[in-house]
Amino acid sequence: MGKTVWMFPGQGSQTPGMGQTLITQDETRQALADLGTRIGLDLTTLMTTGTKDELKATDIAQPAIVAHSALLAQQYAAQGHTPDFVLGHSVGEYSALVAASVITPSEAVYLVRERGKLMNQVTGGTMAAVIGMNDVEAAHHAVESIAATGEIVQIANYNCPGQFVISGQIAAVESATAKLKELGAKRVLPLDVSGAFHSSLMTPFAPRFEDILVSSPFEAAKTKFISNVDSAFHDQPDELIRLLVQQLYSPVRFESCVERLIEEGADTFIEFGPSSPLSGLVKRIKKDAKIISITTLEQLEAEGIR
Structure with a gap:
C-alpha cells in the first residue's frame, strides 16, 4: 500500500482573502485570532480583507501562509488522519514541523514572523x-x-x-x-x-536567527520530516534547528525531496495552503502520483476527508 505525504507551500502562495475559509468555523476563527495575538498582528483582517500588496511583505506573508496551512492540516488531523511523511517548501517547512508535532502553530508563526523581519533587511x-x-x-x-x-x-x-x-x-x-x-x-x-532568499546574502543573518530558534521549544518529530537542505530525514530538535538555519542561505532541493519520498513508497501527495504551487511541481516529477490540493475547509468537506 502506498504512503501519503502532506506538503506545505512557501512564500508566493499567499492570496487575498485566503483567511475567509478559516472564519467560517468557530474553532479555526478563534485559532487564527490567537495566532495573530501571538505575533502582534491582526492576522484575521490581513488574511480576509488584506490586499495583495499588504500580504506581499515577507514578515506578513510568511506567518499568514503558515497559519493558513497549519490550521487546515490540523483540521484534517483532527479527523484521525496522519501522514507518513511531511514536506515543506522553504517557509512551508514550518507548517510541516507543526504537522510533525515538533512545534505548535503559535511557535511556528512567531518564528516565521521573526524570520521575515530578518529577510526584510536584505537589500540589493x-x-x-x-x-x-x-x-x-x-x-x-x-x-x-x-x-x-x-x-x-x-x-x-x-x-x-x-x-x-x-x-x-x-x-x-x-x-x-x-x-x-x-x-x-x-x-x-x-x-x-x-530579497535574494536562499543565497549567501542571507548568511549574515543566520546567527541571529539561530539565537531565536534555540530559545524556542522544539520536540522530536513524530512523523518523518524531510529537509529541503539535504533531502534526508531528520527528527531530533538540534538537527532540525541546524537545518532551519542553513535553509536561509541554502538551495531548496524540492525535486530531490520528492524523488526520495517516492523511493520510500509515497504515491499520494496532499497539499495544504492558500494556493497549490507544489501540486504542479510534483506532477512534473511523478506523472502518476495522486495529488490532492486543499486550500479551504470547504474542500476538505468536498473531498470527504473531514
Whole structure:
C-alpha cells in the first residue's frame, strides 16, 4: 500500500482573502485570532480583507501562509488522519514541523514572523525563475562562472525537471539570466520578492536567527520530516534547528525531496495552503502520483476527508 505525504507551500502562495475559509468555523476563527495575538498582528483582517500588496511583505506573508496551512492540516488531523511523511517548501517547512508535532502553530508563526523581519533587511538582491532548461549541470556551471567573478548569484530552488530559481545580487542575476537564455532556457521570469532568499546574502543573518530558534521549544518529530537542505530525514530538535538555519542561505532541493519520498513508497501527495504551487511541481516529477490540493475547509468537506 502506498504512503501519503502532506506538503506545505512557501512564500508566493499567499492570496487575498485566503483567511475567509478559516472564519467560517468557530474553532479555526478563534485559532487564527490567537495566532495573530501571538505575533502582534491582526492576522484575521490581513488574511480576509488584506490586499495583495499588504500580504506581499515577507514578515506578513510568511506567518499568514503558515497559519493558513497549519490550521487546515490540523483540521484534517483532527479527523484521525496522519501522514507518513511531511514536506515543506522553504517557509512551508514550518507548517510541516507543526504537522510533525515538533512545534505548535503559535511557535511556528512567531518564528516565521521573526524570520521575515530578518529577510526584510536584505537589500540589493532579487530572484528569477528559470523555465524550460533541463540541463541543470550546464546551468550550474554558468551560474558558477558568474559567481567566480566576485558577484553573488546561485541556484536557490531546484523545483522540478525544467524549472529552477536563481538568487543573488541584481546585476549578477541579470548576467545569469542572459547566459541561461543563451544556453537554451525558454523563459527567465523575475520574481516579485524583496530579497535574494536562499543565497549567501542571507548568511549574515543566520546567527541571529539561530539565537531565536534555540530559545524556542522544539520536540522530536513524530512523523518523518524531510529537509529541503539535504533531502534526508531528520527528527531530533538540534538537527532540525541546524537545518532551519542553513535553509536561509541554502538551495531548496524540492525535486530531490520528492524523488526520495517516492523511493520510500509515497504515491499520494496532499497539499495544504492558500494556493497549490507544489501540486504542479510534483506532477512534473511523478506523472502518476495522486495529488490532492486543499486550500479551504470547504474542500476538505468536498473531498470527504473531514
